[in-house]
Amino acid sequence: MLRFEPVPRKKNFAILGASNFSLVVIQTLLEKRQKVTVFDNDKQRLDLNLSDYDQIDKVILDATNKSALEKNAIKSFDGVVVGFGSTMETSLITVLNLLDLGVKNIISRARDERHRRILKAIGLVDNQIITPDAIAGNTVGSRLVYDIDVNIDIQSSSDDYFSTVVVVKNPSVFSRTLDELNLVNSKDFNIIQIRRAGKVFLPDENTILKEDDIITLFAASNIINDIVNKIQGTPPTSNETRTEKTPA
Known part of the structure; x- marks a missing residue:
């Protein structure tokens, strides 16, 4: 809806x-x-x-x-x-x-x-x-500890849960439902809303993800990194990045 x-x-x-x-x-x-x-x-x-x-x-x-x-x-x-x-x-x-x-x-x-x-x-x-410095410090620390991409804004709501906004960029999740992707809301995480083409809606298990969907996510600290990487695609490691830049 x-x-x-x-x-x-x-x-x-x-x-x-x-x-x-x-x-x-x-x-x-x-x-x-x-x-x-x-x-x-x-x-x-x-x-x-x-x-x-x-x-x-x-x-x-x-x-x-x-x-x-x-x-x-x-x-x-x-x-x-x-x-x-x-x-x-x-x-x-x-x-x-x-x-x-x-x-x-x-x-x-x-x-x-x-x-x-x-x-x-x-x-x-x-x-x-x-306290702006405390908020900024918490955000930086969370990104470092939980290996969140530096381009993603992540906010701490407690020591155990975080909220963030993620853009769907991983081709392997395109045109698949949240149920198929094992992303149905649970006690550990909740997809709060999805913004698509300027419109916001509340997802259910049958919602299909599309490229460039903007997802507001709330998740436990021990799994948020895995969910973010699943949605946006795992960022390349520094070694992979250096290899791509090395001339053949």
Whole structure:
């Protein structure tokens, strides 16, 4: 059965601090057609980092000033992202201001574990705190340990399970059903969805794989590498790669 990807409701988000982390968040929100307002106390940084984004509002504002946040109706936004790059003090004061003003949906960047612990101590919970370096490190480590191709994005949901997106590239699985390929969902793995020609659907055991299908996969750490290689084809070893490049 075909299912179309839902279009997200248009919301209005505030980004505090025009950092590199904030730029990634901004780009994602704009791709999803959301309204974005960026606040920073440095006009030069706003102009430099956001020069390519004509569709967003830019406001010069000191987020450590609670009155300034209140005057700019910070509580009216659907979500507020605290994305300051380097100064922990600025981040913490800003979060305290937002909490004092009754802002509910706060997401804050944490520079490191110490920063994360302090953010929790002042009132945020785990799912409101993002530590980019920790996420990146976990992803790199997972790719190395589980031998996942470097071009595949893999995310850890726990110590035992991972999710990833894989493109069907292995000719041996083309035009075969998931049942034939022993890829029917089990306690160890689950094919969550398949995207084909711009449409998303939920597979069953009779679903036939086609070249360039995009599969969202959730699997146990001890088997994810085998499943990925089965779907995309086993990448050549370094020796095989060198042999192919050696003239006859």
